[in-house]
Structures are given as structure tokens and as C-alpha cells.
Amino acid sequence: MKKSLIACVAAAMLTGIAGCSDKNAATGSADNAAFLDSLATINGEAIGANFASFLNNPNAPRKFDKAEVLRGIREVMKCDTANLSYFIGLQMGMEAFQNYMNMATAVDGVSRQKLMTAIQKTVMADSVTADMMQLRQEAGLLNQKLQELRIKKAEEAKINSPEAAQNRKDAEEFFNALSDVKRTDNGIAYKTITPGKDKAVESNSRVLAKYTITKLNGDTINTTGAEPRNMYVQGAPLKGITEALQLMHEGETATFYLPWELAYGANGLPTRNVGPCEAMAVTITVTEIPAD
Numbered sequence: 001m002k003k004s005l006i007a008c009v010a011a012a013m014l015t016g017i018a019g020c021s022d023k024n025a026a027t028g029s030a031d032n033a034a035f036l037d038s039l040a041t042i043n044g045e046a047i048g049a050n051f052a053s054f055l056n057n058p059n060a061p062r063k064f065d066k067a068e069v070l071r072g073i074r075e076v077m078k079c080d081t082a083n084l085s086y087f088i089g090l091q092m093g094m095e096a097f098q099n100y101m102n103m104a105t106a107v108d109g110v111s112r113q114k115l116m117t118a119i120q121k122t123v124m125a126d127s128v129t130a131d132m133m134q135l136r137q138e139a140g141l142l143n144q145k146l147q148e149l150r151i152k153k154a155e156e157a158k159i160n161s162p163e164a165a166q167n168r169k170d171a172e173e174f175f176n177a178l179s180d181v182k183r184t185d186n187g188i189a190y191k192t193i194t195p196g197k198d199k200a201v202e203s204n205s206r207v208l209a210k211y212t213i214t215k216l217n218g219d220t221i222n223t224t225g226a227e228p229r230n231m232y233v234q235g236a237p238l239k240g241i242t243e244a245l246q247l248m249h250e251g252e253t254a255t256f257y258l259p260w261e262l263a264y265g266a267n268g269l270p271t272r273n274v275g276p277c278e279a280m281a282v283t284i285t286v287t288e289i290p291a292d
Helices: 002-019 030-055 066-077 081-106 112-123 130-159 162-177 239-245
Strands: 189-194 206-215 220-223 229-232 253-258 280-288
Touching (some): 030 066, 081 112, 206 239, 239 253
Antiparallel strands (some): 189 253, 206 229, 253 280
């Protein structure tokens, strides 16, 4: 989406550069004038639609003041071809600023001045050297680290949200009220419904199993249905199911209550109405442990 914004603005710049001066206005026939009016209007609406798709995106990281956006567009549309280098610089500057915002929203203390000084140093160089090419690889590695920090920051925001706090409180009360259950060191509580055979599930096992994941109030989130599914323990859909399977035996059915860290985590599962830090329950039946 960020790249598309830059592309949209670039398109507006190039459109403006190509015909923004009143000196370039067409003076042809009435038919030609009508064509030119349509050309400008239809293209303007198409470009505006591209901008609007970004500005109205409900998942955008921030909201924009459309009046200020239009003020910026008007400034660019005043251009003259004599200012081509300057406006290309504006386009590049927008890309650099977007890069800065990506960093600044993930970590505090990124220096805008140092970024600009580094850009100026390389832009003013007479040629692109091998060292500069190496910088791209180093920047890529740093940006991977930046993405990890951004994800961590977003998760921390979720964990500290009022909704997450309420979900943790509700889970604590639920878990404390459970009776006749066994508990593990990592917070799982469980009870056997149907005992199994001697053959135990191991961490590297492949099993035929069926499961139903529910919220603590009983609402179903995900289920394999009546037929067992072939799966590897380490490939289970939740960390908690991976842990739970290793507590089971062939033929066993058990219900496990999973803390949020072993369920859908800090982000939850919004598409299934699972909130942040929400504990889950899962009932599992291991029908068979095939001999591989």
C-alpha cells in the first residue's frame, strides 16, 4: 500500500509536469476542446480514485487529513518543466520519508537528520560503487530486524489493551474455578474423557486425530469434524495442541484448556471473533498412531 501511494503521487507529478502550465493549454477547435476536457476530467477522477483507495483504507496505519493531502497535490500541480529535477527530488523525497516513517513507527529515536545526511552523501557521489551495492544488502538485513521490532511493538500494544486485560482476567477466573483437572507447568489444564491405550504420542509422531477448538464459553472456533485428520504433532494448528497431543495416548479423548500464549496469542483471531490474549478450550481424540 505504501508503494502504491508513492506510485500514485508519482503519476500525479508526471501528469502535472506534462501539462501543468497554462502556456501548454490547447487552443484547438470546440470538438478538440471537449476531448481535452474529457481527457483531463476522466484521468483526474481515475487518479483521484487511486488516491482515495489509499486514504479510505480502514486498515491503513494512520488517518490522513484530506485537505492537507489536496494542498500537497496542488503544490505539485503548479509545476513547470523547468523545475523537473526539483519535482523528481520531491518524488524521491517522499520515498525517503516513507522509509523514515517505517523506521520511526517501529522504534523511537531514529534520526531524520542522519538519514538525510546519508542520502545526500550517496546521491552526490559521481558513480555507484560496489560498496554502495553492499549497503543495499545490509539495509535489507536491518529492515528484517525492524520488521521483527514492529511486530513485537504491535503485540505489546495488543497485550496492554483493555480488551486483552479483560480476557486475561476472565481466563484466570475460569481456570481457578476448574476442578478435577490435571495441570502442566506451562499453564494447560486438562481432563481425560475416554482413556487411551498404552501407546503414547511422542513429539515426532504422526497421528490420526480429530479436534474441536472452542472459546471458554463453548463457541466453536475450528473443528476437523467427525472424520479424523492426518497430522504431525509439530504441525498442529496451535502450540497448545502440539503440547496437548504429547500428553495423550492412542484411542484417548481429552479436553484441554489452553492459556492465551498457547492459543491464538496476543493478536487473537479477529476473523473468528477471538480477541487478544483469549484462552481457548480444545477437545481432542487420537484415533490412531500409525506405524511409520
